[in-house]
Amino acid sequence: MQVLSGKWKIHILGTLLQGGKMRFMDLLREIDGIAAKMLSKELQDLEMNQLVTRTVVDTKPITVEYEVTEYGKTMEPIIDEIANWGVFYRNRLHGKTD
Amino acid sequence: MQVLSGKWKIHILGTLLQGGKMRFMDLLREIDGIAAKMLSKELQDLEMNQLVTRTVVDTKPITVEYEVTEYGKTMEPIIDEIANWGVFYRNRLHGKTD
DNA sequence: AAAACTACTTACCAATTGGAAACTAGTTTC
DNA sequence: GAAACTAGTTTCCAATTGGTAAGTAGTTTT
Numbered sequence: 001m002q003v004l005s006g007k008w009k010i011h012i013l014g015t016l017l018q019g020g021k022m023r024f025m026d027l028l029r030e031i032d033g034i035a036a037k038m039l040s041k042e043l044q045d046l047e048m049n050q051l052v053t054r055t056v057v058d059t060k061p062i063t064v065e066y067e068v069t070e071y072g073k074t075m076e077p078i079i080d081e082i083a084n085w086g087v088f089y090r091n092r093l094h095g096k097t098d
Numbered sequence: 099m100q101v102l103s104g105k106w107k108i109h110i111l112g113t114l115l116q117g118g119k120m121r122f123m124d125l126l127r128e129i130d131g132i133a134a135k136m137l138s139k140e141l142q143d144l145e146m147n148q149l150v151t152r153t154v155v156d157t158k159p160i161t162v163e164y165e166v167t168e169y170g171k172t173m174e175p176i177i178d179e180i181a182n183w184g185v186f187y188r189n190r191l192h193g194k195t196d
Numbered sequence: 197a198a199a200a201c202t203a204c205t206t207a208c209c210a211a212t213t214g215g216a217a218a219c220t221a222g223t224t225t226c
Numbered sequence: 227g228a229a230a231c232t233a234g235t236t237t238c239c240a241a242t243t244g245g246t247a248a249g250t251a252g253t254t255t256t
Contacts, residue, residue: 001108001180007244010099024203035245040204061202061253074187078179082099085176089169105214122233133215138234159223159232 003049004075008034008042014079016052016068023063051075101147102173106132106140112177114150114166121161149173 004010008031015030016022022030028039043066046052051072055065102108106129113128114120120128126137141164144150149170153163 001184025201036204037206037246038244059202064203071187075183078176078183081176081179085173086099089172123231134234135236136214157232162233
């Protein structure tokens with residue numbers, strides 16, 4: 001669970017799972033509210049835990065691509081379940097007591 | 099995700115899911131390393147989110163029983179998946195790089 | 197050569213989290 | 227009446243988390 005700790009890791013992983021290869025700036029723009037420092041740090045954590053790969057691409061201005069590893073994809077059911085659960089049962093918080 | 103935040107909630111929920119009704123002291127003894135303050139606070143959080151119920155039983159020394167709600171049980175697949183994932187892929191951390 | 201874009205990193209700071217230890221409070225056994 | 231068991235609560239403190247803002251460094255457009 002520590003590998004998914006923090007405010008952003010699940011969100012980053014979810015975004016990368018649906019978007020495939022993405023650059024740093026893509027993620028920064030896609031994930032609403034995250035700061036560069038946080039994105040950088042969280043990506044380092046995810047990379048250390050072998051959930052994403054980091055690839056430097058020698059384009060005009062250098063770009064860096066992030067992608068979920070096969071290992072990272074084994075987390076997809078967990079992330080999907082959490083997302084489903086969140087969407088489905090959120091109602092209980094406001095209104096529908098049952 | 100915030101409803102499962104913190105170091106102990108998943109552990110508490112897992113313990114309660116396998117143990118059924120449990121008293122405060124049962125949980126304190128069962129969950130290795132948790133302090134009374136943490137258990138108390140986490141249980142309050144879980145109760146607020148309607149994942150567990152708290153029932154005072156009028157025994158010789160008063161006891162309090164905690165139990166996972168039906169709602170809380172909808173989290174069982176998530177908790178199981180996380181537990182499975184943890185047990186199954188833990189190997190990558192030490193040794194087996196692949 | 198200045199401005200802008202790439203991807204970060206660093207410094208600083210506030211809020212939250214988590215832990216140890218002691219304390220409360222009611223009942224019951226010794 | 228002291229000790230022990232129940233279920234907590236309180237205090238105090240250290241570590242972690244997360245945020246803003248600014249700085250770094252290389253390339254490229256203007």
